[in-house]
Amino acid sequence: xxxxxxxxxxxxxxxxxxxxxxxxxxxxxxxxxxxxxxxxxxxxxxxxxxxxxxxxxxxxxxxxxxxxxxxxxxxxxxxxxxxxxxxxxxxxxxxxxxxxxxxxxxxxxxxxxxxxxxxxxxxxxxxxxxxxxxxxxxxxxxxxxxxxxxxxxxxxxxxxxxxxxxxxxxxxxxxxxxxxxxxxxxxxxxxxxxxxxxxxxxxxxxxxxxxxxxxxxxxxxxxxxxxxxxxxxxxxxxxxxxxxxxxxxxxxxxxxxxxxxxxxxxxxxxxxxxxxxxxxxxxxxxxxxxxxxxxxxxxxxxxxxxxxxxxxxxxxxxxxxxxxxxxxxxxxxxxxxxxxxxxxxxxxxxxxxxxxxxxxxxxxxxxxxxxxxxxxxxxxxxxxxxxxxxxxxxxxxxxxxxxxxxxxxxxxxxxxxxxxxxxxxxxxxxxxxxx
Amino acid sequence: xxxxxxxxxxxxxxxxxxxxxxxxxxxxxxxxxxxxxxxxxxxxxxxxxxxxxxxxxxxxxxxxxxxxxxxxxxxxxxxxxxxxxxxxxxxxxxxxxxxxxxxxxxxxxxxxxxxxxxxxxxxxxxxxxxxxxxxxxxxxxxxxxxxxxxxxxxxxxxxxxxxxxxxxxxxxxxxxxxxxxxxxxxxxxxxxxxxxxxxxxxxxxxxxxxxxxxxxxxxxxxxxxxxxxxxxxxxxxxxxxxxxxxxxx
Numbered sequence: 001x002x003x004x005x006x007x008x009x010x011x012x013x014x015x016x017x018x019x020x021x022x023x024x025x026x027x028x029x030x031x032x033x034x035x036x037x038x039x040x041x042x043x044x045x046x047x048x049x050x051x052x053x054x055x056x057x058x059x060x061x062x063x064x065x066x067x068x069x070x071x072x073x074x075x076x077x078x079x080x081x082x083x084x085x086x087x088x089x090x091x092x093x094x095x096x097x098x099x100x101x102x103x104x105x106x107x108x109x110x111x112x113x114x115x116x117x118x119x120x121x122x123x124x125x126x127x128x129x130x131x132x133x134x135x136x137x138x139x140x141x142x143x144x145x146x147x148x149x150x151x152x153x154x155x156x157x158x159x160x161x162x163x164x165x166x167x168x169x170x171x172x173x174x175x176x177x178x179x180x181x182x183x184x185x186x187x188x189x190x191x192x193x194x195x196x197x198x199x200x201x202x203x204x205x206x207x208x209x210x211x212x213x214x215x216x217x218x219x220x221x222x223x224x225x226x227x228x229x230x231x232x233x234x235x236x237x238x239x240x241x242x243x244x245x246x247x248x249x250x251x252x253x254x255x256x257x258x259x260x261x262x263x264x265x266x267x268x269x270x271x272x273x274x275x276x277x278x279x280x281x282x283x284x285x286x287x288x289x290x291x292x293x294x295x296x297x298x299x300x301x302x303x304x305x306x307x308x309x310x311x312x313x314x315x316x317x318x319x320x321x322x323x324x325x326x327x328x329x330x331x332x333x334x335x336x337x338x339x340x341x342x343x344x345x346x347x348x349x350x351x352x353x354x355x356x357x358x359x360x361x362x363x364x365x366x367x368x369x370x371x372x373x374x375x376x377x378x379x380x381x382x383x384x385x386x387x388x389x390x391x392x393x394x395x396x397x398x399x400x401x402x403x404x405x406x407x408x409x410x411x412x413x414x415x416x417x418x419x420x421x422x423x424x425x426x427x428x429x430x431x432x433x434x435x
Numbered sequence: 436x437x438x439x440x441x442x443x444x445x446x447x448x449x450x451x452x453x454x455x456x457x458x459x460x461x462x463x464x465x466x467x468x469x470x471x472x473x474x475x476x477x478x479x480x481x482x483x484x485x486x487x488x489x490x491x492x493x494x495x496x497x498x499x500x501x502x503x504x505x506x507x508x509x510x511x512x513x514x515x516x517x518x519x520x521x522x523x524x525x526x527x528x529x530x531x532x533x534x535x536x537x538x539x540x541x542x543x544x545x546x547x548x549x550x551x552x553x554x555x556x557x558x559x560x561x562x563x564x565x566x567x568x569x570x571x572x573x574x575x576x577x578x579x580x581x582x583x584x585x586x587x588x589x590x591x592x593x594x595x596x597x598x599x600x601x602x603x604x605x606x607x608x609x610x611x612x613x614x615x616x617x618x619x620x621x622x623x624x625x626x627x628x629x630x631x632x633x634x635x636x637x638x639x640x641x642x643x644x645x646x647x648x649x650x651x652x653x654x655x656x657x658x659x660x661x662x663x664x665x666x667x668x669x670x671x672x673x674x675x676x677x678x679x680x681x682x683x684x
Contacts, residue, residue, distance in 0.1 A: 036520040036522070036529075037518060037519065037520045037531070038518075038519045038520065038534065039517035039518055039519070039534060040517045040534055040650075041501070041514070041515060041516050041517040041533065041534045041650040041651050042501075042514055042517070042650070043501070043504075043514040043649060043650055044504070044514060045501065045504075045512045045513055045514050045515055049515040052500065052501045052513045052514065052515055052516060053515065053516055053517075053518070054515045054517035054518070054534070124619060125623075125626075126622065126626075127622065127626045130628075208506065208510045208511070208512050209510060209511055209512070209513065209634075210509060210511075387601075388601075391598075394598070
């Protein structure tokens, strides 16, 4: 395939690939900095706006990316990775996401170090671009298991068995310092002389295009435009983010109380997470993998009623039923449906007991939900379940009121028909258009 | 309408912001080869606007380019598209949109009308809003130009009523996650590299793009919506039934 490109085309391709990689790193790191991004659209192109997108360059990030690339370009078998990590004030570090820019001759993922993401990490393919040399793919592998073994020294409360899960919760001790924002900033005063301005070494991008493009127009920023280039296997700009990145997939309301996503960090962090990672769709396998809640070791699509070693087994419906009963996915067709949140909370348990279709073995046990600690979480998970288990039915959904409104509708029909008869000519014209 | 697509979109059609596209262009009788994507969300009443804006802006972010500037010798240059993060007030969610106040105003207007129709129509809170991308095909006089849709996005909305603040808090988070899934779905569709109109010459650019905005250039689009009443049928279907019954008397 290389022989199909002349030297000028090859040079242009390399240039596009280089700046594609640099801009990708900028976008990823800026999206995780914790600040809102706002760049202006401009009707007049400049030579520095690659891919016709207004992306400001942070000099330190460009410097790190270029250092990682070390003058080479990504190639087949060499991936460029950007690793987003959480660093707590106690000194612990945890990988949260790994973004990979790689080039493949065919669509497959090369070897990337994903072991730091914990068990059951999920992968999302963000996008692909075809080039004469191969296909560039950008994917993100993100952690879903947010508990990790820590070796840090606790002042008062040592972690149970070394497992820490409370890094997303308000610190109960005022002496603990808050999480620090990422130190990649574009403050001119501090970093004025540290890194060369991007514009000094930035090449000018193409700004003119032909009006008679071939079917495969190489237009930066367009779909199918920039040819994919293999990225170098430089193991990323490891941005030590001390802010937590919101990647806490919740599997329905069952886990909401266990995952303290509404902690203090929500204000400062979640607003910056642009489109939090959600349910992954691995297109290559064409399997819908249901996202799982935090602290769950097995993905829920592997959970069966028989595997009672998982918490909340009695609340875990089968895959299909959960999806079918979930009103967020399938809105109810008729009004005779109870409150969707309540429906999802006790989908199988209440229906099982009301229809009398109970299991043969029914043993009363003390309800002790896992990971529930009174001294850390503001609201006990058990209390939450008890409170929402058997809510009364909404009065507006009772059959009497439904029948009443139907009767009123029927009574008003003759009047409506009388009005329509008066405007027969208009409706004739309307009916003609329906034919 | 015979031959029209099964999406009943005749209840309300909102003109795209550029006055020249308007409603003067009749829809093609058959929407052939038109790609259709459907998304479904369940939201609280106060979340309708933000959820719809998040989805529509995400789609338009991928369906907009910089402004074209045609030069001599048959070449053109493309302006720059800026992006902006938008925090939602009623949903734990942030999305990115094109930095264009004109485009944002147009979408807000359309979504506002949809929200009002959904909340005050007396229906059970089920409706759908459609974003349709189309191309114009010039016809000879006396026929007017034809609008040929090439991609239609439909968002089906179900409005839920929640009883207390705890449920609302859960809903905030859950809707945020669902919107994340929708964004990823949209990105996957965009990545399929399926049909897109060819880059037009200067004389035909208005047949493909909306050139009325001063800072960006989205593909020609129109937004329409439909509200379903409590009987499960569209308002228009009920009207049609009443009329035909009247005429049969």
